[in-house]
Amino acid sequence: MQVTAGKIVVxxxxxxxxxRAASAADNVGYRAGEVAVDELLRGLPVPPGTRLHAExxxxxxxxxxxxxxxxxxxxRCAHWLAQDDVAGIVVTHGTDTMEETAYFLHCxxxxxxxxxxxxxxxxxxSAAPDGPQNLAxxxxxxxxxxxxxxxxxFAGTVHGAPDVQKVHSYRIDAxxxxxxxxxxxxxxxxxxxxxxxxxxxxxxxxxxxxxxGWPRVEIVMNxxxxxxxxxxxxxxxxxxxxxxxxxxxxxxxxxxxxxLLEAQQHGVAVxxxxxxxxxxxxxxxxxxxxxxxxxxxxxxxxxxxxxxxx
Ligand code: ASP
Numbered sequence: 023m024q025v026t027a028g029k030i031v032v033x034x035x036x037x038x039x040x041x042r043a044a045s046a047a048d049n050v051g052y053r054a055g056e057v058a059v060d061e062l063l064r065g066l067p068v069p070p071g072t073r074l075h076a077e078x079x080x081x082x083x084x085x086x087x088x089x090x091x092x093x094x095x096x097x098r099c100a101h102w103l104a105q106d107d108v109a110g111i112v113v114t115h116g117t118d119t120m121e122e123t124a125y126f127l128h129c130x131x132x133x134x135x136x137x138x139x140x141x142x143x144x145x146x147x148s149a150a151p152d153g154p155q156n157l158a159x160x161x162x163x164x165x166x167x168x169x170x171x172x173x174x175x176f177a178g179t180v181h182g183a184p185d186v187q188k189v190h191s192y193r194i195d196a197x198x199x200x201x202x203x204x205x206x207x208x209x210x211x212x213x214x215x216x217x218x219x220x221x222x223x224x225x226x227x228x229x230x231x232x233x234x235g236w237p238r239v240e241i242v243m244n245x246x247x248x249x250x251x252x253x254x255x256x257x258x259x260x261x262x263x264x265x266x267x268x269x270x271x272x273x274x275x276x277x278x279x280x281x282l283l284e285a286q287q288h289g290v291a292v293x294x295x296x297x298x299x300x301x302x303x304x305x306x307x308x309x310x311x312x313x314x315x316x317x318x319x320x321x322x323x324x325x326x327x328x329x330x331x332x
Pocket of ligand 1: 036037038039054082083084085115116117118119141142143
């Protein structure tokens with residue numbers, strides 16, 4: 023690995039990596055988002071010539087991630103990415119919505135420099151925490167000239183933002199890139215690149231409206247016996263967009279489909295994703311509800327929200 027000297031900015035948002043439990047033996051009964059980001063960095067190995075700058079952007083459990091934090095985070099990333107001496111950014115984040123934040127930043131920033139999200143499955147107070155290694159790996163990736171764009175580094179694996187999903191509720195290796203496979207592994211601070219990294223288009227600083235004005239897009243699910251009542255209620259409530267987490271290849275039962283078609287006729291944007299953990303919805307010319315190709319329901323929601331943004 024060739025390491026360039028540069029500043030890596032570490033933005034803390036909370037999560038289990040910053041979690042505190044009453045006992046070192048407790049890996050589940052902790053409070054997320056308690057330990058400050060500069061404390062997480064103390065004593066970590068960093069690549070030679072790398073300087074770290076830490077900033078606490080939020081201190082939350084990522085199940086509570088919201089538009090206000092996303093807007094602030096995107097703004098801070100854009101600010102730091104524009105500095106010539108900054109080689110990359112690391113974002114510490116809870117695992118629960120990490121894939122959503124990664125995809126959101128990927129869409130709004132399209133960064134050429136690396137923006138690397140990481141977290142932990144065990145709290146900082148654990149007898150055997152995974153956070154320090156994940157954070158050291160994330161810094162190594164952010165400092166590596168081969169890395170670019172938004173990715174998640176977890177358990178020694180680098181996942182691209184469009185593909186990454188949390189697939190396990192407890193295991194240390196909780197993330198997967200599904201069919202696409204990971205981008206790279208991190209081994210002793212070195213990157214072993216497995217496939218071409220997605221291109222970056224370095225968009226201008228995002229001109230996002232104020233979070234209160236972001237379009238409301240909700241997710242509904244197809245399942246045995248699914249009806250249209252939830253769709254009807256959401257349309258009455260003024261929803262701007264709906265993503266249906268369909269079964270299999272984005273299939274939707276008759277009653278739910280009738281509700282979604284009617285919603286579409288009334289101006290609500292509808293996209294069809296799949297509740298399957300792997301694979302993608304393959305569109306067909308006969309589709310009456312457009313497919314969100316290659317996106318999980320939560321990412322299809324972000325894509326639609328950004329599409330509908332004024
Ligand atoms: N609930 C935690 C969070 O998402 C879980 C974690 O970080 O692993 O912040």
